[in-house]
Amino acid sequence: MAFNKKKNAEAEAPEVAQEETPVEENQAEAETEAEARPQEESALEKAQAQAEEYLNLAQRVQADFENYRRRTKATRAEAFEDGAREVIKQLLPVVDNLERAIAQETTDEAMATGVKMVYRQLMDALEKRGVSVIDRPGEKFDPNLENAVMQGTIDEGEPGTVCAVLQKGYKLGEFVLRHAMVKVVEG
Numbered sequence: 001m002a003f004n005k006k007k008n009a010e011a012e013a014p015e016v017a018q019e020e021t022p023v024e025e026n027q028a029e030a031e032t033e034a035e036a037r038p039q040e041e042s043a044l045e046k047a048q049a050q051a052e053e054y055l056n057l058a059q060r061v062q063a064d065f066e067n068y069r070r071r072t073k074a075t076r077a078e079a080f081e082d083g084a085r086e087v088i089k090q091l092l093p094v095v096d097n098l099e100r101a102i103a104q105e106t107t108d109e110a111m112a113t114g115v116k117m118v119y120r121q122l123m124d125a126l127e128k129r130g131v132s133v134i135d136r137p138g139e140k141f142d143p144n145l146e147n148a149v150m151q152g153t154i155d156e157g158e159p160g161t162v163c164a165v166l167q168k169g170y171k172l173g174e175f176v177l178r179h180a181m182v183k184v185v186e187g
Contacts, residue, residue: 088131089177092170095122099168126170134169134180137162141184145169145176150183159187 098119106112134145140161141148149166156163162182169180 084129085172085175085177088126088129088170088172091122091126092178095119095126096167098122130172131177132171134171134176135165136180136182137165141182145171146180146182146184148184149181152183152185154185154187156183157185159185161185 098115101115102112102119136142136146138157138161146162146169150164152163161184163185164183165180166183167181170177
């Protein structure tokens with residue numbers, strides 16, 4: 001029986017040791033968790049900083065793209081306007097020739113009527129596009145709108161005014177397509 005007592009004592013001893021182990025394990029786990037928390041918090045802060053950096057980068061890329069779209073749209077509109085101005089400049093000699101044809105005397109009334117109709121149609125199309133005529137006889141000479149190619153005498157009008165328009169000028173909005181060629185009273 002002494003053998004059984006010893007066996008029972010040994011059996012009881014590990015049980016006591018087992019009861020102490022969970023307390024030690026809980027303390028060890030608490031210490032491990034305490035050490036892990038700063039690491040987890042540090043990792044969380046790093047992840048948040050990285051997420052914020054990515055968000056800022058995405059916002060900058062989006063803003064850059066919007067600026068690119070705006071610049072491209074403006075460039076495209078400007079190129080369109082430049083092209084329209086060039087086409088209109090090429091049509092101005094045609095307008096001049098039609099005006100000369102209308103000014104000529106003819107016996108063929110059908111031809112004269114047809115030329116006038118073509119001229120009117122072309123001028124209507126130019127006006128719809130925003131083209132206006134620079135034709136300012138009697139007004140003060142403006143070098144921004146007119147080129148003085150001749151000088152008139154004081155008998156022809158006030159000094160510094162346009163006394164005759166030799167060739168009409170044209171504007172598209174505020175942009176001068178062709179300056180008017182004028183005769184200006186000296187003075």
